[in-house]
Amino acid sequence: MTVYTATSLKSELNERGWRLTPQRETILQVFQNLPKAKHLSAEELYHLLQGEGENISLSTIYRTLKLMARMGILRELELAEGHKHYELNQPYPHHHHHLICVRCNKTIEFKNDSILKTGTKTAQKEGYHLLDCQLTIHAVCPMCQRALLPI
Amino acid sequence: MTVYTATSLKSELNERGWRLTPQRETILQVFQNLPKAKHLSAEELYHLLQGEGENISLSTIYRTLKLMARMGILRELELAEGHKHYELNQPYPHHHHHLICVRCNKTIEFKNDSILKTGTKTAQKEGYHLLDCQLTIHAVCPMCQRALLPI
DNA sequence: GAATTGATTGTGTATCATTCTCATTAAAGA
DNA sequence: TCTTTAATGAGAATGATACACAATCAATTC
Ligand SMILES: [Mn+2]
Ligand SMILES: [Mn+2]
Ligand SMILES: [Zn+2]
Ligand SMILES: [Zn+2]
Numbered sequence: 001m002t003v004y005t006a007t008s009l010k011s012e013l014n015e016r017g018w019r020l021t022p023q024r025e026t027i028l029q030v031f032q033n034l035p036k037a038k039h040l041s042a043e044e045l046y047h048l049l050q051g052e053g054e055n056i057s058l059s060t061i062y063r064t065l066k067l068m069a070r071m072g073i074l075r076e077l078e079l080a081e082g083h084k085h086y087e088l089n090q091p092y093p094h095h096h097h098h099l100i101c102v103r104c105n106k107t108i109e110f111k112n113d114s115i116l117k118t119g120t121k122t123a124q125k126e127g128y129h130l131l132d133c134q135l136t137i138h139a140v141c142p143m144c145q146r147a148l149l150p151i
Numbered sequence: 152m153t154v155y156t157a158t159s160l161k162s163e164l165n166e167r168g169w170r171l172t173p174q175r176e177t178i179l180q181v182f183q184n185l186p187k188a189k190h191l192s193a194e195e196l197y198h199l200l201q202g203e204g205e206n207i208s209l210s211t212i213y214r215t216l217k218l219m220a221r222m223g224i225l226r227e228l229e230l231a232e233g234h235k236h237y238e239l240n241q242p243y244p245h246h247h248h249h250l251i252c253v254r255c256n257k258t259i260e261f262k263n264d265s266i267l268k269t270g271t272k273t274a275q276k277e278g279y280h281l282l283d284c285q286l287t288i289h290a291v292c293p294m295c296q297r298a299l300l301p302i
Numbered sequence: 303g304a305a306t307t308g309a310t311t312g313t314g315t316a317t318c319a320t321t322c323t324c325a326t327t328a329a330a331g332a
Numbered sequence: 333t334c335t336t337t338a339a340t341g342a343g344a345a346t347g348a349t350a351c352a353c354a355a356t357c358a359a360t361t362c
Contacts, residue, residue: 019329019338042319057341062320070253076289078229082349083319099273102221102282110273118263119288122250126259128290135286137270138220138227139279170309170358193348208312213349233320234348 002091004028004073012071023056027064031074031088037109039077039085072131080138081105089132092116097134101141153242155179155224163222174207178215182225182239188260190228190236223282231289232256240283243267248285252292 002008009028010020030045040048042061049056065086068074075089080100095116099108112135119133153159160179161171181196191199193212200207216237219225226240231251246267250259263286270284 014330017330017338021329021339023340055341059321059342060340063339066320099277099279101279108277112269112273114265115269115286118266119286122261122263123288123290126250127293128250128252128288129296130288130290131253132289133286135266135270135284137274137279137281138283139274139281142278145280165359168309168359172310172358174311206312210313210350211311214310217349 002072004032009073023060024064024067026054026056027061028068028073031086034087039079039087039107041081041083041085043083045086070131075132075134077134078136079105079107095133097136099137099139101144102138103140103144106141106143153223155183160224174211175215175218177205177207178212179219179224182237185238188258190230190238190258192232192234192236194234196237221282226283226285228285229287230256230258246284248287250288250290252295253289254291254295257292257294 004012006020006025006028009024013020013024026049027045030048031040034040042058042065045065046056046058046061049061065074065076065084069076069086072089074086077085077087077098079085079098080102092113093111096109096111097115099110100106115135116133120130123130123133155163157171157176157179160175164171164175177200178196181199182191185191193209193216196216197207197209197212200212216225216227216235220227220237223240225237228236228238228249230236230249231253243264244262247260247262248266250261251257266286267284271281274281274284
């Protein structure tokens, strides 16, 4: 949960024998400039880049998202929509969690400092190297409670 | 997060105009008799039932898992394996969370009472009806840290 | 307890997110 | 600049999950 720049990304990649490519740099930039509370799926990122004239293949998008999640740069979110979403994995005080309506997928972000502390302590206790720590609350939003729809 | 019996399941289903079927009752029983810290995927549940001579179709398995998750009977877990896992959604003091190695998928359960309190409070504050609340820690286990494998 | 109704099931098929293959390209280091 | 090999792009393959629809049967009514 560090703040990355192109330079620090490059050195961390090179340390492991990997490379900084224009594609990887561009994708990191997109996430760094994303508005607060905005999450992107692979497909959404692909189309966003297309719109900016950046032709990065969908394969590379998928590979890069997975790589950056495994490095702890991005967080992989399961927002009850059948595909993954990603956002920058930010440290305190930007670290936050998600409250999701399982019916309409409306998502609310919220903060709670003690959760990251719990996560850090738990990982440490077991000797795990922490990448991400997210509280996910599945619930039914007020609107969907009123609409008496079948599940 | 209630403890369900066949009878309470039946009344809750009937309240909504739905039915208790032998398939649904059997599937609930499987989860109730599952050993601690055991999680099942749709496919695993299917084969477990086949082994017991219960021929419930894979479609029904998927439908039932989704139904019971939306009712709050089961929790849907994303254990970094490319498919969902399910377990009984148990109240305090059995409620727990997961620490997952993103490389080998080794999963450790841990408890922390304050998290459920945070989840309950957050949902209530926003007027959401709570179904489940899970802290997921993504990390790299000690063994996988030593094995210097490519991500 | 028979008839009615529509929710549920099983089978097969469709969908779609994600991964894989492989030839080509291009970072990194010497 | 040259060499090595990681990374990319394009398309095909995979696999988890959803869907369509005819047949079944759980719940309710008479
Ligand atoms: Mn977020
Ligand atoms: Mn568990
Ligand atoms: Zn909703
Ligand atoms: Zn591991």
